[in-house]
Amino acid sequence: MSRRIAVLAFPGTNSEDETVRILRDCGGDAELVWWSQAEQLAQYDAYVLSGGFAHEDRVRAGAIAALDPMMDAVIDGACAGKLVLGICNGAQILLEAGLVPGTGAVRQPTAAFTKNLPAPHFVCRHVRMRLAIDPARCVITAGLEPGALIPAWAAHTEGRLAAPREHLDEIVAGGHVAFVYAHPDGRVDDGAVPNGSALGCAGLVNRAGNVLAIMPHPERDAWNFNHLARSEGDDVLAPSGGALLFRSFVDAVNV
Amino acid sequence: MTMQKRVVEISLKIPDNTAYTALVALRRLGVDVARVERGELRAFDDGDGALLERVESDETIFNPNIHRVTLRESGAPESGEVWIESLDGTVPTVAWRLFDAGDRAVSGHALRTAVDRLLCNPSIDRAIVGCD
Numbered sequence: 001m002s003r004r005i006a007v008l009a010f011p012g013t014n015s016e017d018e019t020v021r022i023l024r025d026c027g028g029d030a031e032l033v034w035w036s037q038a039e040q041l042a043q044y045d046a047y048v049l050s051g052g053f054a055h056e057d058r059v060r061a062g063a064i065a066a067l068d069p070m071m072d073a074v075i076d077g078a079c080a081g082k083l084v085l086g087i088c089n090g091a092q093i094l095l096e097a098g099l100v101p102g103t104g105a106v107r108q109p110t111a112a113f114t115k116n117l118p119a120p121h122f123v124c125r126h127v128r129m130r131l132a133i134d135p136a137r138c139v140i141t142a143g144l145e146p147g148a149l150i151p152a153w154a155a156h157t158e159g160r161l162a163a164p165r166e167h168l169d170e171i172v173a174g175g176h177v178a179f180v181y182a183h184p185d186g187r188v189d190d191g192a193v194p195n196g197s198a199l200g201c202a203g204l205v206n207r208a209g210n211v212l213a214i215m216p217h218p219e220r221d222a223w224n225f226n227h228l229a230r231s232e233g234d235d236v237l238a239p240s241g242g243a244l245l246f247r248s249f250v251d252a253v254n255v
Numbered sequence: 256m257t258m259q260k261r262v263v264e265i266s267l268k269i270p271d272n273t274a275y276t277a278l279v280a281l282r283r284l285g286v287d288v289a290r291v292e293r294g295e296l297r298a299f300d301d302g303d304g305a306l307l308e309r310v311e312s313d314e315t316i317f318n319p320n321i322h323r324v325t326l327r328e329s330g331a332p333e334s335g336e337v338w339i340e341s342l343d344g345t346v347p348t349v350a351w352r353l354f355d356a357g358d359r360a361v362s363g364h365a366l367r368t369a370v371d372r373l374l375c376n377p378s379i380d381r382a383i384v385g386c387d
Contacts (some may be wrong), residue, residue, distance in 0.1 A: 058276040063373060112379045
């Protein structure tokens, strides 16, 4: 029997439908769980926090959502080893909740995805995330090839990893940088980074390897219809590159 | 002539949903607070003594339909107030003022709890807490 995945919808979440859809397309038993249903969350086996502007990003991106009662179940589940994937605003929430990089106490953030640099503006750009860890280091990426390139859309104003130097050193030493921005050919350099993110970081994993936070949106490059330039006669509903990460996630949940 | 830096606070004169959300969140965290005020702080040179007039005519930071602007007396927070300053200067400094049920400034303990639990992410912010 497949295990149940909750896709959380806070007030202000806006990517939940396509996230549920790609998880189901990859064989996941995914359901939307609204903020008014927080008491149901403990029954689920895994959690996905999708993109948007939870609680309108008041105070700071992800700060209020990290205190939402829904996060009590997510934090308890993460500490018990359940798989948690955060995308964009979901990633910001996981950092504010202290679950990633997880180098401090719960709800004591040691890093943030914050205002882009050099200009603190909204960025909407197609990007590649390159897997920067041994796939097995993170349960969620275990089904990917080493160095896998995942296409996705960066669509954020606050996607730059920032932390004091000593925390960045700890993030590197602990192998927490799961994904870095890369060029389409896989090269990694500053030119591939759309937002000034420290370490070129596109995604962070916690120490135990069961919580992954990524800033770009692979669910927006998960089907052929997401591509303007596609071959004549292509099946528009066929999966595209972003689906790889969700397939790996679903396979890990169902093990 | 020496330019004098002055701090102005731009706050909402319409209901401040962010301040209200912070109030609800802080109360849920057990902080003894009854009212929250919030404003953005900006420091400008005030060589000509006409700083307020210049800010009020700058449409990029001031909208007279929703904002009020005040000249701060000093360059430091008052009792019951904390200034949250971005470490890399990418966002303006925000002043938060917390009041108890008697509309007095909250205790230093309550203010520091609010800072630690919600108002400041120390990896990107610095909190300057007003003296008790």
